[in-house]
Amino acid sequence: MFLAIDTSLGTAVAxxxxxxxxxxxxxxxxxRGHAEVIGTLIQxxxxxxxxxxxxxxxxxxxxxxxxxxxLRVGIAAARTFALGRGIPVIPVASHDAVALELLLFDALAGxxxxxxxxxxxxxxxxxxxxxxxxxxxxxDADGLPVRVAEPALTPRDDLDGILETGSILRRDAEAIPAGxxxxxxxxxxxxxxxxxxxxxLYLRSxxxxxxxxxxxVTPAAAAGAGAADGGTR
Amino acid sequence: MNRTEPLVLGIETSCxxxxxxxxxxxxxxxxxxxxxxxxxxxYGGVVPExxxxxxxxxxxPSIEAALAEANVSLSDLDAVAVTSGPGLAGALMVGxxxxxxxxxxxxxxxxxxxxxxxxxxxxxxxxDGAAIEYPTVALLVSGGHTSLLLVRDLTTDVxxxxxxxxxxxxxxxxxxxxxxxxxxxxxxxxxxxxxxGDPNAIPFPRGLxxxxxxxxxxxxxxxxxxxxxxxRWVEQRRDAGEDVPVGDVAAxxxxxxxxxxxxxALNACRDYDVPRLLLGGxxxxxxxxxxxxxxxxxxxxxxxRIPPLSLCTDNGAMIAALxxxxxxxxxxxxxxxxxxDSTLPVTEIQVARx
Ligand SMILES: [Zn+2]
Numbered sequence: 001m002f003l004a005i006d007t008s009l010g011t012a013v014a015x016x017x018x019x020x021x022x023x024x025x026x027x028x029x030x031x032r033g034h035a036e037v038i039g040t041l042i043q044x045x046x047x048x049x050x051x052x053x054x055x056x057x058x059x060x061x062x063x064x065x066x067x068x069x070x071l072r073v074g075i076a077a078a079r080t081f082a083l084g085r086g087i088p089v090i091p092v093a094s095h096d097a098v099a100l101e102l103l104l105f106d107a108l109a110g111x112x113x114x115x116x117x118x119x120x121x122x123x124x125x126x127x128x129x130x131x132x133x134x135x136x137x138x139x140d141a142d143g144l145p146v147r148v149a150e151p152a153l154t155p156r157d158d159l160d161g162i163l164e165t166g167s168i169l170r171r172d173a174e175a176i177p178a179g180x181x182x183x184x185x186x187x188x189x190x191x192x193x194x195x196x197x198x199x200x201l202y203l204r205s206x207x208x209x210x211x212x213x214x215x216x217v218t219p220a221a222a223a224g225a226g227a228a229d230g231g232t233r
Numbered sequence: 234m235n236r237t238e239p240l241v242l243g244i245e246t247s248c249x250x251x252x253x254x255x256x257x258x259x260x261x262x263x264x265x266x267x268x269x270x271x272x273x274x275x276y277g278g279v280v281p282e283x284x285x286x287x288x289x290x291x292x293x294p295s296i297e298a299a300l301a302e303a304n305v306s307l308s309d310l311d312a313v314a315v316t317s318g319p320g321l322a323g324a325l326m327v328g329x330x331x332x333x334x335x336x337x338x339x340x341x342x343x344x345x346x347x348x349x350x351x352x353x354x355x356x357x358x359x360x361d362g363a364a365i366e367y368p369t370v371a372l373l374v375s376g377g378h379t380s381l382l383l384v385r386d387l388t389t390d391v392x393x394x395x396x397x398x399x400x401x402x403x404x405x406x407x408x409x410x411x412x413x414x415x416x417x418x419x420x421x422x423x424x425x426x427x428x429x430g431d432p433n434a435i436p437f438p439r440g441l442x443x444x445x446x447x448x449x450x451x452x453x454x455x456x457x458x459x460x461x462x463x464x465r466w467v468e469q470r471r472d473a474g475e476d477v478p479v480g481d482v483a484a485x486x487x488x489x490x491x492x493x494x495x496x497x498a499l500n501a502c503r504d505y506d507v508p509r510l511l512l513g514g515x516x517x518x519x520x521x522x523x524x525x526x527x528x529x530x531x532x533x534x535x536x537x538r539i540p541p542l543s544l545c546t547d548n549g550a551m552i553a554a555l556x557x558x559x560x561x562x563x564x565x566x567x568x569x570x571x572x573x574d575s576t577l578p579v580t581e582i583q584v585a586r587x
Contacts, residue, residue, distance in 0.1 A: 005334075035326040039333030039343075039569030046337075053338045068282060069323045072289045076327045077334035079293050084307055084338030200289065206282035217464040 001049075003042070003056045003081060004182030007034040007074030008066025008094040009124060010175055013041040015049035015056070016182025018190075024048035025179050034073035042081065045178075058087050060185030062094040062176055064201035065132040065151045066124070075200055090185040091196040095122040095134040097180035098173040099145035103138065104180075119148055120169035123159065131159050132203060135168055142191035144184060153203050234342060239311040239560040242299070243553030244292075244335075246328030247320025247348045248377050249273060249284045251291035254550025255303040256557050261358040262303035264543055264550040267291035274417045278407055279376065285323040292331050299549070310341055312566065314556030317345040317584045318577030320377065325573030333569055342566030344556035345584045347577055348547075349373055350391050352513035353384055354555035355544040368507050369538075370394075372498040374522070375514035375547070376403030376418070379494075381452045381501055382579060384511070387555070388562045393579045394501050395452025398441070402490055403516045405456035409463050409486050413479050420519055423483045427521070430480030432488035437462050439493045451504075452497055459489055491522045495529050502535045511538045515546040559583055 001023070002016040010029040016022050026044040028037045046052060061078035064071045082089045099122050117138030126132040135149040154162060163170050188195045238258035245252035249270055255263040269287035273279050300306060315332030318325055329345070336343035352373045356365050371382040379397040384390070400408070403420060410419025415426065440455035441447075463486050470477045498510055510530055517523065517539060530537045544551060564583065571585035 007330075033572065035329040035333075036570070036572035038330050039337055042334060042337050043569065053340060056338075069285070069326060072285060072323075072327050073330035076289055076292060076331040080296070080331040080335035081338040083293055083296060084335050200286075202286070206280060206286065208276050208280045208283065216468060217461050 001051065001055050002058050002060050002182040002185050003045070004060040004178045004185065005042070005074045005078045006062025006094055006097065006176040006178050006181050007038065007070045008062050008064045008176055011037050011041055011074065012176050012178035012181070013045040014178035014182050015045050015051065016179055016186055018186055020183045020186050022179035022182065023051070027175065027178065029175060032070065034070040038073055038077050042077070053085060056085060056087065058090050058185065058189065060090045060092050060182050062097065062181050063091045063196050063199070064094055065126060065153070065203045066094060067127050068202055071200060089198070090189060091198045092181050092184045092188070093134065093147070093151060093196045093201065094176045094181070095124070095151060096145055096147070096184045096195065097176050097178070098122045098171070099134070099136040100184055101177050101180045102171055103145055118169055119166065120171050121163055123170055123172045126153055126203070129156050130154060131156055133159065135166070142193065143187045144191070144195060151201055151203060234311045234560065236560055236563065239557050240305060240309055241312045241314050241553040241557045241560070242296070242310050243314040243549040243551070243556060244328045244332045245316045245348070245351070245547055245549040245552045246288045246324050247316050247318070248324060248547055249279045249287070250547040251288050251295050252547055252549035252552070253295040253299040254548055254553040255299050255305065256358065256550060256553040258557060258561070259357045259554070261550055262305065263299040264548050265295050265299040265302065266546070266548055267295050270418065277411050277417050278404070281321045281323055284321060285327055288324055288327040292327065307339055310339065312342045312344055312556055312560060313339070314344040314346055314552050316348045316351065316552050317571055318348060318574035320348055320575060322573050322575040325575065329573050343569065344559055345567040345571050346552055346555045346559070347579060347582050349378065349380055349382070349579045350387065350582045351551040351555045353382070353387055353391070353511060354558060355513060355540045355548070355551035356511055356538055357558065358544055358550060358554050359540050365511070366509055368505070369509040369511050370498060370501045370505065370507050371511040371513060372494060373514040374402045374494060374516035376407065377401055378514065379454045380579070381498060383501065383505055383507070388558050388564065388582060391579050391582060395450065395454065395497065397454040397456065398450070399455050399457035400460065402454070402456060402494065405460050405490060406516070408460050412464050412467060413477070413482060420516060423487055424519060424521070426479050426483035427487050428480070430478070430482070430484030432484040434478070434481035435466060435485040437485050437489040439489055442493055442496070452501055454493065454497065456490065459486070487519070487521055491525045494522065495526050498526070499529060499533050499535060502533065508535050509538070510535050513540065513545050517545045518542050
């Protein structure tokens with residue numbers, strides 16, 4: 001049985017059986033406050049699935065992309081939960097969960113027609129006037145969404161232009177379905193495949209400003225004649 | 234749960250050290266620290282996002298290393314402890330998320346505690362085995378905080394007497410080092426430069442020490458005016474085309490910091506009639522601070538306690554030690570309903586008590 005945790009948007013936790021049946025989901029849509037709710041959501045998901053922690057055999061971790069501060073809470077939680085039980089962490093690209101949900105829904109809604117798979121982009125808010133997006137097309141033989149392009153960031157205004165060029169449908173997501181994250185992990189494990197890196201998908205370097213020389217504190221007029229020759233700076 | 238000698242794992246991620254500590258009662262079994270200090274060096278100070286990323290990567294290996302050193306397994310634990318605050322929000326959240334999931338996974342109680350009170354609790358782990366005597370004044374000095382506390386009881390009664398109004402003392406060391414062209418972290422660099430300097434060469438100001446300040450900020454600190462005074466003094470020398478006597482500047486600056494720290498701490502001891510002073514925080518590594526504190530405390534009849542340096546800098550053992558004290562005094566665990574609180578007041582020794 002899988003415990004799935006994602007904090008790349010809100011906070012989402014699910015318990016998923018090995019055959020992909022979603023036993024329980026517990027979510028909070030608060031885009032902040034991940035650290036506040038993560039413990040209770042894990043507890044609630046386990047309780048709703050009527051299992052305790054010892055029933056979990058692997059933890060699916062949503063690796064992003066997503067705003068850093070929240071994203072880390074879920075990854076940290078997935079790692080320590082797994083450590084506590086001595087079980088593996090299965091890293092999953094968070095957009096894969098959305099893609100799988102869309103593809104499964106389309107398969108149901110579309111009946112049995114064998115329509116060719118259209119490329120589509122899962123799009124999430126990356127803050128700072130940027131979107132994070134990943135392009136998919138259909139499911140592979142293992143039932144996993146096929147990533148045509150890896151997760152990337154783009155200025156919000158540029159996204160539609162980029163997608164149009166490739167005739168890619170835009171599918172915005174407000175939340176990551178943890179049950180689907182667990183299902184991606186279950187299918188990956190069943191197929192003996194690794195589907196994501198175990199590094200957080202930050203897609204951005206940390207914000208840092210390199211220090212300049214110390215700022216001058218002496219008012220120019222008070223600095224005296226010596227300032228005229230430029231001092232040491 | 235064993236309440237006589239609980240086995241506790243503590244997680245500390247409030248700044249740039251990922252600290253994992255394991256204690257049994259008051260016995261230290263492991264104090265594992267992974268620091269991201271080197272990554273901050275080129276920025277001249279702690280970059281919160283860099284620190285938080287480093288915590289995420291260091292947590293699991295640090296927990297594993299601590300367990301190996303303590304020769305215990307997670308299932309042996311009586312409780313998990315974590316710093317809820319104060320500190321850098323994004324950094325704290327990594328520890329909080331990790332601690333909650335670990336506690337749920339193990340089915341063990343979780344104690345969410347105050348970082349500053351943790352610094353005091355570090356003293357119970359010192360080898361001499363002597364319990365902290367109450368009340369005691371505690372002076373905590375680091376790159377993140379400068380606080381003067383009155384501790385009547387570690388688990389129930391800690392009062393903030395004063396704290397810095399602007400920079401922490403450690404930050405002042407970093408900034409002055411930078412304006413003298415010395416690398417980060419500034420403390421050891423200033424110390425090295427000061428060795429050849431005269432501490433009385435330049436009369437730098439003592440922040441919040443004038444009679445008028447002492448009425449309202451008797452136990453508060455301010456280092457930003459001192460930093461500006463040093464900058465101005467150095468600039469004027471440079472602008473006049475003179476050499477800057479780095480040793481004298483470093484020694485005089487350090488003396489101003491040490492003087493105001495020790496003076497205010499001993500004022501508190503005298504005012505509250507408390508003949509005990511506990512020192513904590515990374516800046517306690519500064520030998521001049523220790524020497525002046527010991528010398529002037531002795532003259533004032535105040536006994537000074539200084540935990541080993543590895544327990545003075547931020548660490549997980551102090552967090553485990555505080556939780557252990559809470560457990561031994563019969564306190565219930567925290568619920569899971571708490572977050573990272575970057576400004577957690579020192580009166581909140583444990584958060585989210587059940
Ligand atoms: Zn500290």
